[in-house]
Amino acid sequence: PARAHAPVRTLSGGERNRLLLARLFARPANVLVLDEPTNDLDIDTLELLEELLLDYEGTVFLVSHDRSFMDHVCTSTLCFEGAGVWLEYEGGVSDYLEQSARRAALSQNIEKSETSAQSDIHPANTKQSASSEPSFDQQAARSKRKLSYKEQRELDNMPEHIAELEAEQNQIQNMLADSDIYRQAPERAAQLHTRSQQIEEALLQALERWQELETL
Structure with missing residues (x-):
């Protein structure tokens, strides 16, 4: 009890952070901006903060190096892709890493396909082997099933x-x-989130199918 009346200047870094968080959640607001909120927090306070954010009905903009914390509380992640490009990914940091890896694999596959198509249009001049025996590559090509x-x-x-x-x-x-969509049309926002997840699954299936067709 006596500690509750102590001057702020006498508090430790963790105690000051807890005080700021207490004041923050005591005030009515529909938007919160948190910069490294987990710094100097003990386990109990960190778990309490996670619960408060999960129950919070407004919008939270969060910057943190605590990957586990972000995975627990974030529903979407904004990432700087370079060249002035920002992209939004569903979920926390782990979800972002998985989705960005899929995107990179898709882009690489598209580039390979375009390169292959160009080489088919403009084949390089190659010398035929003097040997009458088919090469290993030729044998593999013959054994490869032709696509229907x-x-x-x-x-x-x-x-x-x-x-x-x-x-x-x-x-x-x-x-x-657009933050207005969550306030004016929350059902529409939920539908868009669902559709975005469906597209992620469709992209993964398309990538797998593409690889399957190219190896037939």
């Missing part, structure tokens, strides 16, 4: 299909970036 007409069409259309999914996802992210 339907499979070839699916493979040819895959880059366009992925581009359409990414375009729709970017459109949804731009709509969700």
Whole structure:
């Protein structure tokens, strides 16, 4: 009790942080901006902060190096991609790392496909081997099953299909970036979040199918 009346200047760093958080949540607000809120907090206070943020009905902008804390409380993560580009990812840091890895794999696969298509249009001049025996690469090519007409069409259309999914996802992210949608149309915001997750799954399935078709 006596400690509760102590001057702020006599408090430790952790005690000052707890005091600031107590004042913050005691005031009515629909937006919170927190910069490294977990610094110098003990386990009990950290768990209490997580509970308060999970129950908070407003919007929270959070900056933190505590990955576990962000995974527990964040519903979306804004990441700087370079060249002035910011992208929003569903979930916390772990979800961001997984989704960004998928995006990088998709981009790499698209680049490989475009490079392969260009090489088919402009084949390099190569010398034929004087040997009459087929090379290992030629034998592997012969043993490779030829795609059916339907499979070839699916493979040819895959880059366009992925581009359409990414375009729709970017459109949804731009709509969700408008904070008014959560206040004026919360049901619509929930539908957009659900659709964004469906697109992530569709992108992963498209990538797996693309790799499958290329290895047939």
